[in-house]
Amino acid sequence: MKKLTYFPGCSAHGTSEEFDKTVKMVMSALDVEMEELPDWNCCGATSAHTMSETLANALPLRNLILAEKLDNNIMAIPCASCYQRLKVTKVHMDDNPELAHKINSTVVEEGIYEGKVAVKSMLQYCYEDIGTEAIKSKVTKSLTGMKLACYYGCLLTRPKAITQFDSPEYPVSMDQIVEALGAKATEFDYKTECCGASFSISNTEVVIRLSGQILEMAKESGAQAIVVACPLCQSNLDMRQPDIEKHTGKKYDLPVFYFTQLMALAFGMPKEEMMFGKHIVPVDGALANIGKIDPVPEKIKKTKKAVEAESEVE
């Protein structure tokens, strides 16, 4: 049995409760024992690093030190913003022992940081430490017939020097996971474009515009739904979708799933436990495609990135 430390983050107890719940369900099915970090605190995202460099490092550092008190080598994090803050701090502390000592000795009183726990996003952990073959082996209800646009957002793979995971521009890890579940990942050029993130509250128009472009491109890719691994991306694309539709005058009807909800579904777990009722955009239409086979082979449509790559070769 694999073991890991689990850092849920603030949104796991509210906005993304369904992510938290399905992470626990699929990890249990995959024989991974998760130990929640005791007395974890907010990572500071997204305001701390714009207000105080010391706090931006100190808040995640306390969590990193608490994680070292447990007997696990990896701490996995479902929220992309929390992952980013903890990973950035870890890299800062590991690369700059003088800074680490200064903040550790003057601000964080929980213990001495040693840098012995790896920090990974939940997506990264599923892809690297579990693997698509092991995921495939647990599938009892294939998602054949579903066409999904995998959306990674800004933080899971960038900056490459910090995340050290997948491609920063055109990642494929989530695409391969959903294909292991039997679904088809569409060619989707906007997989790492920004959704507007925390501007959702302070400058909603920005989110309407940016998330609107993502919905537009996902629809154009032929997707019936979007898959994410970030609570803020899910919230912007799902909760703001009615406002975006009002703004553009178009109907997208694209539910936004967490990748672990789809894993739990494909693993044959009870649908009612995946908390689909929390979604603003109803999911039933997209889920009704499971088991359907295209009568006519789909016309292959080249994406902008594929066309650019071809013209470079010429």
Place this chain on the structure above:
Amino acid sequence: MIKRYGRNYELRMMAEFNIRTRNLFKDMNLAPKAILKGKIPLSVKPVKSAKAIKRMYKLAEKLEKQHS
């Protein structure tokens, strides 16, 4: 919010934002649905070491003043 609870309290943060920006009815079309669906919890579970977090804020401020 984080200084007080050690964790984010989304409902209070949004309410305070609306009050401070004098835009009381912002997102009022969305809020009831989000609350009913449990997307925005009505309460927060603070960290046990809330005092330690508050102290971190003070110490961080002190450290930054020393180096400014």
